[in-house]
Amino acid sequence: MECSLECANRSSNQDFILLGLSPSPSIRNTLFAVFLALYLLILLENTLIIYLTCSRHELHKPMYFFLGNLSALELCYVSVTMPTLLMGLRLGACRVSFPACMGQRFLFLALMCTKCALLVSMAYDRYVAVCCPLHYPVRMRPPVCRSLAAGAWLGGLGVSAARTACVTRLARCAPSVLDHFFCAARALRGGACEPVANLADVLVASAVEGGSLLAALAAYAAIADALLRLPSASATCRALAACASHLVVMGVFYTAMLTVDACAGRGRHAELDKALSLLYTVLTPACSPVVYCLRNREVHDALRRSLCRLARSREN
Structure with a gap:
């Protein structure tokens, strides 16, 4: 009866209140400057990678093709969550309509599954x-x-549609005040109000996250076995260098995401949830281009040639 009354009230008031990262105005002002700078940096870094992988013929290789797709995803990914994060830091607790919240959740889930x-x-x-x-x-x-890239993008949309259907049912019984900086599924889960939808959302999320992690680990287990068979230490070092960047990005992303999921069912860990969400929604997109390209000679050469060509065109 209480749940029915709560759901009826939610239906009559289709808004959520996002509390954001911090209630303190002084802290919010500092964080606003930091995250605005991070947002601009992410846009610059990933736009540069997309430009280089599309314009430079020497980067038309499978590894850089996937890197360009990943950068395009990071641009969309961070642009889904960052506006509400910045708005919360600038204005404090902010109101988000039900359709906007579900739209943000759909895009976030699609991009996360695609990633x-x-x-x-x-x-x-x-x-x-x-x-x-x-x-x-x-x-x-x-x-x-x-x-492979098209399957990743289309599969992400399909899985997101299924999960958003579950989350929409849960959101009708969720509290109107969400202690988060975006419409996260964990904050929207209504518990006993929709146990079947809750279980379905958890199962789909576990299948996607766990399945993708196991597939990546299986690939690296085969790589590790191959490395043990290489005849020389120099060949082993070259192979490790080719895999190190991807391993770092994958490790940070999955560690943060799985830790958030592990804490979700053990009481209230809102601050830890928000901190780890920042790790894979903001810091990973900012660091991925640096990790992939900082010591990559081919990217450095392509960037230098592009800058030289731009300088010559300005002189002419």
């Missing part, structure tokens, strides 16, 4: 490069890469 699939595709690319180098041009030819 999981892209990370698996990149793990497969590294597996073929290390374990089957002679077959690499055939197995990772352009149509195959395009199919």
Whole structure:
């Protein structure tokens, strides 16, 4: 009876209040400047990578094709959550309509599932490069890469549609005040109000996150086995260098995401939830381009040639 009354009240007032990161105005002002700078940095970094991977012929390789897709995803990913984060830091607790909240949740889930699939595709690319180098041009030819990327994007949309249907049912019994900086599914779960929808959402999330992680780990287990068979230490170091960047990004992303999921069912950990959500929604998109390109000679050369060409065009 109480749940029915609560759901009726939620239906009559289709707004959520997002509390944001901090109630203190002085802290919010500092955080606003920090996260605005991070947002602009993410836009600059990932736009630059997309430009280089599309314009420079020497970067038309499977690894950079997936990196360009990942950068495009990061641009969308951070632009879904950052506006409400910045608005909360600037104005304090902010009101978000029910359709806007569900729209944000749909896009976030789609992009997160797509990222999981892209990370698996990149793990497969590294597996073929290390374990089957002679077959690499055939197995990772352009149509195959395009199919893997398209499958990741379309699969993300499909999974997000299923999960958003569950989350929408849960949101009707969720409290109107959410202690988060965006419409996270964990904050919207209504518990006993919709146990079937709650269980379905958890199962789909576990299948996507756990399945993609197991697939990536299987690829790296095969890579580790191949590395043990390499005849020289220099060959092993080169293979490790080719995989290190992807391993770092994948490790940070999955560690934060799985830790948030593990804490979700153990009482109230709102501050930890928000901190870990920041890790994989803001810091990972900011650090990924640096991790992938900081020591990459091909990217450095491509960037230098692009800058030289731009300088010459201005002189002319």
